[in-house]
Amino acid sequence: xxxxxxxxxxxxxxxxxxxxxxxxxxxASLRRWASRYAPMVASDGTDGLMADxxxxxxxxxxxxxxxxxxxxxxxxxxxxxxSAIAGTRGAAYALARHGGGIIADGALAQxxxxxxxxxxxxxxxxxEALTRMGLSQLGALIAQPRAPLARRFGPALVxxxxxxxxxxxxxxxxxxxxxxxxxxMTLPDPIGLQSDVMAGLARLLDRLCAxxxxxxxxxxxxxxxxxxxxHATAQVEIGLARPMRDPLRMAALFAKGVDEVDAGxxxxxxxxxxxxxxxxxxxxxxxxxxxxxEDALADLVSRLGNRIGFDRxxxxxxxDSKIPERSFQLVAAAWSEPVAVPPRHGPTxxxxxxxxxxxxxxxxxxxxQFRWRRMRFTTLRAHGPERIAPEWWFDDPAWRTGLxxxxxxxxxxxxRLWLFHTPQAPxxxxxxxxxxxxxxxxxx
Amino acid sequence: MTTLRDLAHRPPPxxxxxxxxxxxxxxxxxxxxxxxxxxxxxHPGAVLWVLPAHEPQRPMLRGLPEGLSERLLLxxxxxxxxxxxxxxxxxxxxxxxxxxxxxxxxxxxxAGRRLQLAAEVGRTTGLMLIREGQGSSATHTRxxxxxxxxxxxxxxxxHWSLNKNKKGTLGQWVVNWHGASAAFNLVPEAGKxxxxxxPTR
Numbered sequence: 001x002x003x004x005x006x007x008x009x010x011x012x013x014x015x016x017x018x019x020x021x022x023x024x025x026x027x028a029s030l031r032r033w034a035s036r037y038a039p040m041v042a043s044d045g046t047d048g049l050m051a052d053x054x055x056x057x058x059x060x061x062x063x064x065x066x067x068x069x070x071x072x073x074x075x076x077x078x079x080x081x082x083s084a085i086a087g088t089r090g091a092a093y094a095l096a097r098h099g100g101g102i103i104a105d106g107a108l109a110q111x112x113x114x115x116x117x118x119x120x121x122x123x124x125x126x127x128e129a130l131t132r133m134g135l136s137q138l139g140a141l142i143a144q145p146r147a148p149l150a151r152r153f154g155p156a157l158v159x160x161x162x163x164x165x166x167x168x169x170x171x172x173x174x175x176x177x178x179x180x181x182x183x184x185m186t187l188p189d190p191i192g193l194q195s196d197v198m199a200g201l202a203r204l205l206d207r208l209c210a211x212x213x214x215x216x217x218x219x220x221x222x223x224x225x226x227x228x229x230x231h232a233t234a235q236v237e238i239g240l241a242r243p244m245r246d247p248l249r250m251a252a253l254f255a256k257g258v259d260e261v262d263a264g265x266x267x268x269x270x271x272x273x274x275x276x277x278x279x280x281x282x283x284x285x286x287x288x289x290x291x292x293x294e295d296a297l298a299d300l301v302s303r304l305g306n307r308i309g310f311d312r313x314x315x316x317x318x319x320d321s322k323i324p325e326r327s328f329q330l331v332a333a334a335w336s337e338p339v340a341v342p343p344r345h346g347p348t349x350x351x352x353x354x355x356x357x358x359x360x361x362x363x364x365x366x367x368x369q370f371r372w373r374r375m376r377f378t379t380l381r382a383h384g385p386e387r388i389a390p391e392w393w394f395d396d397p398a399w400r401t402g403l404x405x406x407x408x409x410x411x412x413x414x415x416r417l418w419l420f421h422t423p424q425a426p427x428x429x430x431x432x433x434x435x436x437x438x439x440x441x442x443x444x
Numbered sequence: 445m446t447t448l449r450d451l452a453h454r455p456p457p458x459x460x461x462x463x464x465x466x467x468x469x470x471x472x473x474x475x476x477x478x479x480x481x482x483x484x485x486x487h488p489g490a491v492l493w494v495l496p497a498h499e500p501q502r503p504m505l506r507g508l509p510e511g512l513s514e515r516l517l518l519x520x521x522x523x524x525x526x527x528x529x530x531x532x533x534x535x536x537x538x539x540x541x542x543x544x545x546x547x548x549x550x551x552x553x554x555a556g557r558r559l560q561l562a563a564e565v566g567r568t569t570g571l572m573l574i575r576e577g578q579g580s581s582a583t584h585t586r587x588x589x590x591x592x593x594x595x596x597x598x599x600x601x602x603h604w605s606l607n608k609n610k611k612g613t614l615g616q617w618v619v620n621w622h623g624a625s626a627a628f629n630l631v632p633e634a635g636k637x638x639x640x641x642x643p644t645r
Contacts, residue, residue: 444623
């Protein structure tokens with residue numbers, strides 16, 4: 001039903017947009033939980049789970065008890081579900097979506113014969129056509145001769161029917177579990193020495209790095225949780241400048257964090273996990289000084305980033321803009337690669353840039369004399385103007401004064417400054433004397 | 445037993461603007477950032493520029509000398525302690541060619557000496573861009589840099605004077621360097637020659 005129709009019928013209807021990503025995540029976690037009932041659990045569509053409970057039911061005392069246990073636990077968690085147990089996947093699917101229950105062994109055809117044909121996982125048009133022919137229930141459909149059905153509705157219907165009745169096998173295809181990068185260690189006696197923690201960490205790192213190597217992954221972020229005797233938890237987290245699985249180099253980065261941990265009455269459990277990992281295929285190491293150089297530089301960035309923050313170790317990358325402030329951007333060095341700058345062309349740019357600082361006592365155009373930073377300057381040479389227009393699609397408060405005419409001013413005092421004039425901005429009153437001239441950079 | 449020196453393959457005398465490697469140097473004056481960028485071109489390897497987070501004057505990518513932007517890393521620590529720690533850590537690292545730092549306070553003798561030791565361990569050159577008169581006595585050389593008005597339109601003159609030198613002589617030079625490549629030339633002062641005159645035959 002369309003939303004407009006539903007609103008017309010019930011004006012007080014409360015609606016909420018579907019959050020498909022969250023729902024999928026919830027279903028995935030439910031799938032992990034449901035693996036307590038069966039070794040193979042797969043998600044079935046966007047709203048169902050399918051478990052292969054072959055040889056499991058007796059552990060719970062029978063199929064009915066298993067289903068009762070499942071419902072009781074999910075009720076306690078606040079979830080309302082319907083479930084069905086049947087000899088085939090198709091029958092369980094059909095029954096679970098139309099009431100639920102248990103179909104006893106050997107009574108498959110009788111168990112499903114009251115269900116509508118739409119529960120057969122066939123497309124809507126086929127189901128409609130079957131209903132129009134009077135075959136609205138599965139029992140009636142099963143009783144039909146197969147050859148005319150196949151001729152009229154194609155092999156898909158017959159395949160689904162065979163799967164429902166168990167003539168065609170249909171296994172539960174449970175997806176592979178994503179690798180879990182976490183290891184833990186429980187200690188018989190609480191420890192409180194830094195060297196003991198580091199020794200334990202070294203063992204955990206060995207195991208974690210072996211798992212990482214097995215899955216061809218490298219860690220970008222590592223978290224060490226130290227569980228104290230009094231049930232408090234201390235956490236040490238480090239970042240890495242690039243994916244890595246070298247235990248020794250990782251352990252060195254933990255040293256400072258472990259040093260600051262308050263051990264209290266002692267630590268009796270440690271847990272090390274890698275929340276962020278990246279693929280890291282094996283590569284030949286030690287091939288020449290270039291690789292070692294890159295390794296050493298990445299280690300340095302890791303060390304610096306863990307102390308001052310990875311957002312403070314920056315690299316400059318060119319950006320596509322004529323506006324001086326936005327002609328480059330500062331990006332975190334750990335998450336970017338160096339980019340070559342396009343060759344220079346056009347007017348020269350200053351070596352250093354700073355937020356515009358207005359000059360005072362400017363006279364002339366370009367100013368023959370001006371004061372800046374409480375220093376008096378006399379113009380020796382002026383190159384310009386270079387007109388830069390603001391980007392109209394981007395509302396930058398600094399550029400609300402409109403166009404800028406940039407000049408390279410060589411002063412008699414020495415400094416070579418990058419001045420600009422804003423012709424569109426209203427002139428300030430004359431006594432203030434600053435006729436819209438600002439300094440924004442310094443040349444070599 | 446001493447080996448004879450190979451006089452034919454003597455290293456060429458370094459030009460006066462070369463900074464001794466594995467030492468920490470200082471530069472002051474309004475042209476100190478130009479001097480630092482000039483020195484980046486003479487040091488291969490990564491260049492780290494450590495400046496306080498609140499410093500508004502920062503290098504501009506499109507004005508930097510050729511080939512520098514790919515190997516330049518900017519570090520913006522929040523506190524002075526973090527800044528000095530970053531400098532020391534960077535000086536200790538072998539792949540770094542030059543570390544430029546802008547400390548805000550006077551370097552104590554201890555701090556300066558620590559940086560010297562770190563530079564010796566890592567074989568890395570350091571250059572501190574200090575404010576006027578905030579030099580540390582542990583520094584190897586101290587330069588005073590100022591831009592100078594040029595006599596002709598196509599020259600970009602800098603006046604770089606060496607005020608302190610632990611191993612060598614002092615001096616001052618007027619350098620014509622336009623800021624884009626490593627090419628430069630020393631400008632002789634009026635009435636003097638930059639190089640000795642050819643002997644008369």
